[in-house]
Amino acid sequence: MPSASILHSNGDAMDIAVKGGRIVGVRGRAADRVNRGRLDPKDLYGWQANNSPDRLTRPMVREGGRLVETDWETAMGRVAERSRQLLDGPGGWGKIGFYTSGQLFLEEYYALGVIGKAGIGTPHMDGNTRLCTATAAAALKLSFGADGQPGSYTDVDLCDAIALWGHNVAETQTVLWMRMLDRRRGPNPPRMLAVDPRETPVAREADLHLAVRPGTNVALVNGLIRQIVHHGWHDRAYVDEHTIGFDELVRTVDPYTPAHVAGICGVSPADVERAAELLGTSERLLSTVLQGFYQSNQATAAACGVNNLHLIRGMIGKPGGGVLQMNGQPTAENTREAGADGDLPGFRNWGNPEHIRELADLWNVDEMTIPHWAPPTHAMQIWRYAEQGSLQLLWISATNPAVSLPDLARIRRILAKPELFVVVQDLFLTETAQLADVVLPAATWGEKLGTFTNADRTVHLSEKAVDPPGEARADLDIFLDYARRMDFRDRDGNPLIPWTGPEEVFEAWRECSKGRPCDYTGITYEALREGGIQWPVGKERLYADGVFHTDPAYCETYGQDLSTGAEFEAEAYRAKQPGGRAFLHAVGYQPSPETPSDDYPMRLTTGRTVYHFHTRTKTARAPELNAAAPAPWVELHPADAARLGVTEGAPVAVRSPRGEVIVEARLTGVREGTVFVPFHYGYFDAPPGRPRAANELTLTAWDPVSKQPLFKVAAVRVEPRS
Numbered sequence: 001m002p003s004a005s006i007l008h009s010n011g012d013a014m015d016i017a018v019k020g021g022r023i024v025g026v027r028g029r030a031a032d033r034v035n036r037g038r039l040d041p042k043d044l045y046g047w048q049a050n051n052s053p054d055r056l057t058r059p060m061v062r063e064g065g066r067l068v069e070t071d072w073e074t075a076m077g078r079v080a081e082r083s084r085q086l087l088d089g090p091g092g093w094g095k096i097g098f099y100t101s102g103q104l105f106l107e108e109y110y111a112l113g114v115i116g117k118a119g120i121g122t123p124h125m126d127g128n129t130r131l132c133t134a135t136a137a138a139a140l141k142l143s144f145g146a147d148g149q150p151g152s153y154t155d156v157d158l159c160d161a162i163a164l165w166g167h168n169v170a171e172t173q174t175v176l177w178m179r180m181l182d183r184r185r186g187p188n189p190p191r192m193l194a195v196d197p198r199e200t201p202v203a204r205e206a207d208l209h210l211a212v213r214p215g216t217n218v219a220l221v222n223g224l225i226r227q228i229v230h231h232g233w234h235d236r237a238y239v240d241e242h243t244i245g246f247d248e249l250v251r252t253v254d255p256y257t258p259a260h261v262a263g264i265c266g267v268s269p270a271d272v273e274r275a276a277e278l279l280g281t282s283e284r285l286l287s288t289v290l291q292g293f294y295q296s297n298q299a300t301a302a303a304c305g306v307n308n309l310h311l312i313r314g315m316i317g318k319p320g321g322g323v324l325q326m327n328g329q330p331t332a333e334n335t336r337e338a339g340a341d342g343d344l345p346g347f348r349n350w351g352n353p354e355h356i357r358e359l360a361d362l363w364n365v366d367e368m369t370i371p372h373w374a375p376p377t378h379a380m381q382i383w384r385y386a387e388q389g390s391l392q393l394l395w396i397s398a399t400n401p402a403v404s405l406p407d408l409a410r411i412r413r414i415l416a417k418p419e420l421f422v423v424v425q426d427l428f429l430t431e432t433a434q435l436a437d438v439v440l441p442a443a444t445w446g447e448k449l450g451t452f453t454n455a456d457r458t459v460h461l462s463e464k465a466v467d468p469p470g471e472a473r474a475d476l477d478i479f480l481d482y483a484r485r486m487d488f489r490d491r492d493g494n495p496l497i498p499w500t501g502p503e504e505v506f507e508a509w510r511e512c513s514k515g516r517p518c519d520y521t522g523i524t525y526e527a528l529r530e531g532g533i534q535w536p537v538g539k540e541r542l543y544a545d546g547v548f549h550t551d552p553a554y555c556e557t558y559g560q561d562l563s564t565g566a567e568f569e570a571e572a573y574r575a576k577q578p579g580g581r582a583f584l585h586a587v588g589y590q591p592s593p594e595t596p597s598d599d600y601p602m603r604l605t606t607g608r609t610v611y612h613f614h615t616r617t618k619t620a621r622a623p624e625l626n627a628a629a630p631a632p633w634v635e636l637h638p639a640d641a642a643r644l645g646v647t648e649g650a651p652v653a654v655r656s657p658r659g660e661v662i663v664e665a666r667l668t669g670v671r672e673g674t675v676f677v678p679f680h681y682g683y684f685d686a687p688p689g690r691p692r693a694a695n696e697l698t699l700t701a702w703d704p705v706s707k708q709p710l711f712k713v714a715a716v717r718v719e720p721r722s
């Protein structure tokens with residue numbers, strides 16, 4: 001049965017093989033535009049998690065402190081009853097929050113979005129996409145007027161230079177990496193630049209590797225722009241015609257000489273010059289940006305910096321010349337476009353009354369029901385409200401925050417609070433589910449029908465190949481059941497949510513997306529059965545004509561201050577008269593909120609390995625993947641290891657002001673003074689007395705603009721352990 005990969009954002013098309021009602025394998029689909037038959041190791045083996053004997057098969061509720069199995073009627077009854085109690089009290093909508101995912105399907109997000117925004121009317125909705133690609137969305141909105149990826153994967157085939165900004169694509173999107181390697185090993189290979197504090201496979205392949213100090217991306221990008229302008233490598237005509245803010249950009253980056261940048265970033269001035277030349281003299285430059293930028297200090301400013309670089313070189317929307325402000329999760333794009341996170345569906349602007357009116361008409365509800373009086377509550381704030389007690393029901397779907405959020409000791413404390421009613425919807429009894437009041441067993445990929453969209457806007461249909469185990473239900477069915485129990489009504493007293501299955505929701509979503517940047521009106525289930533299709537249909541690249549989505553009536557945001565995150569008013573935005581031009585935004589470098597000290601002298605950064613997906617609920621259950629990376633580690637520079645008296649494989653303690661992990665040392669090409677710990681390892685299968693989740697160490701701090709947490713910069717102390 002046709003589907004696409006669910007363990008990264010590449011959207012590799014595949015067929016699911018079924019025997020005796022069970023999934024028995026997968027293979028890549030040769031005809032698809034995204035992957036041409038290739039698959040990632042996680043996809044080749046990860047499906048085995050579907051068949052795992054410890055899948056949740058019945059709902060559970062907390063009784064006398066323990067979780068016990070029950071039936072759907074009891075479990076959903078409790079969720080609806082608690083919701084009703086809260087809603088019937090004053091300001092009830094403000095007591096209910098939803099924390100969802102980048103791993104459900106488009107239809108599920110849209111249904112959830114309508115439930116939250118038009119049914120309950122809560123502004124407290126977000127996804128783990130806040131931890132993942134909130135910065136991509138913020139940077140795309142601020143530079144180009146709306147979310148939506150300008151580039152296309154075919155740019156890999158056509159470019160003459162590739163710059164990877166904090167993106168270890170070789171381990172995180174292996175099929176895209178193979179496409180890059182095809183070029184590198186073929187005729188006219190593109191030059192390659194890697195910006196990463198570690199010597200990743202990407203860094204080893206690149207012609208130039210800038211091993212920047214974590215948290216200094218803005219200084220680097222400012223310096224590169226300065227050199228490009230200094231050498232006259234920018235496209236003055238494009239800048240004049242299609243952008244706003246060039247003079248101020250030039251003023252802002254002026255102090256960032258190669259020597260100044262070298263001092264901040266810990267690289268050589270000559271390498272800064274070389275990088276500027278590589279970028280400045282290419283004719284078709286492709287950039288990809290990911291977590292080394294998005295989860296690091298000044299995230300949105302750094303990501304906008306890459307947009308700036310492309311805009312001043314006139315390299316947006318051209319074959320081979322473009323930016324991929326990458327997605328990470330398989331369906332992150334859909335959370336953002338369908339409005340299950342803070343955004344309004346269809347990339348609508350919460351500050352624009354006309355956009356609110358459109359939604360109110362579409363859903364036939366009162367405009368005042370739809371939260372739009374302030375920016376939507378971002379995930380980090382939702383958790384704070386839960387901590388402070390104003391939020392009293394938190395419904396978590398398809399994410400495992402007890403391992404994936406920063407400062408886990410705090411998150412465990414919040415989840416365990418008796419006043420907070422926690423609903424967890426998952427496949428397994430995860431670290432988070434163990435702390436829930438109600439656990440809802442979900443069906444997953446291969447067991448339900450729906451669509452999702454990859455990082456280059458390609459939509460795939462994922463068919464239902466097998467039945468879910470036991471009583472597990474598709475997430476959409478769970479949300480629709482809740483809507484029925486809550487009896488949400490529209491302005492005329494008719495059911496707000498009349499849908500019964502995914503295709504009906506998709507039809508409703510098409511209507512909602514009409515005329516917006518993410519227009520799905522040209523896409524149907526039937527057409528998708530032939531293979532992946534990009535939105536909007538017929539546009540391989542956005543902004544090919546140099547006209548951006550910045551018109552005040554159309555744009556998704558009126559802008560934010562890049563250093564404080566403060567939101568601009570409609571008036572101020574209109575006064576800029578963007579008229580379809582893109583914005584060049586820039587700010588100076590500021591150090592991370594936590595930098596090394598005497599007590600915590602080293603920099604910690606965190607991230608991924610090729611064999612595991614996130615908190616490993618799927619990949620630890622695939623024997624091949626688990627065997628390839630069974631336990632966590634810390635990467636140390638050999639000189640740091642020698643100084644600390646640590647040898648390869650020895651146990652070491654890594655401590656931060658928040659907590660400790662004890663993991664094995666690996667001596668690698670990470671920058672001196674920096675250590676790296678993968679964040680995949682939670683505690684469901686941890687040996688006793690060995691804390692090992694990287695997020696025991698990380699801090700509660702976020703980028704002021706995108707509100708994405710800073711997983712890539714903390715201060716730590718490393719010590720040998722016997």
Ligand SMILES: Nc1nc2c(c(=O)[nH]1)N[C@H]1C(S)=C(S)[C@@H](COP(=O)(O)OP(=O)(O)OC[C@H]3O[C@@H](n4cnc5c(=O)[nH]c(N)nc54)[C@H](O)[C@@H]3O)O[C@H]1N2
Nearest residue numbers: 008166168172214215290291292328329607608610613614
């Ligand atoms: N194998 C695998 N693949 C995945 C996933 C997975 O869990 N496993 N998850 C998917 C998801 S959701 C995502 S979001 C993507 C993430 O994909 P990536 O962003 O490629 O993955 P990370 O390892 O989180 O971070 C990338 C790099 O950032 C570097 N880095 C750290 N700090 C800094 C800094 O300050 N500046 C710079 N320039 N670089 C820095 C790290 O050394 C790391 O190599 O992967 C997707 N694909």
Ligand SMILES: Nc1nc2c(c(=O)[nH]1)N[C@H]1C(S)=C(S)[C@@H](COP(=O)(O)OP(=O)(O)OC[C@H]3O[C@@H](n4cnc5c(=O)[nH]c(N)nc54)[C@H](O)[C@@H]3O)O[C@H]1N2
Nearest residue numbers: 131132398399400404425426442444606614615617679711
């Ligand atoms: N230190 C550090 N922390 C990080 C990061 C980092 O680089 N460093 N990266 C961040 C990023 S980019 C991300 S994306 C997050 C990921 O963090 P999480 O979202 O917490 O990670 P997952 O393990 O993917 O959790 C998804 C959960 O959904 C369940 N699930 C899977 N499919 C379905 C389904 O169809 N329905 C339902 N209901 N459940 C399903 C899985 O069993 C799993 O428990 O972690 C973030 N945390």
Ligand SMILES: [Mo]
Nearest residue numbers: 131132328329
């Ligand atoms: Mo992610």
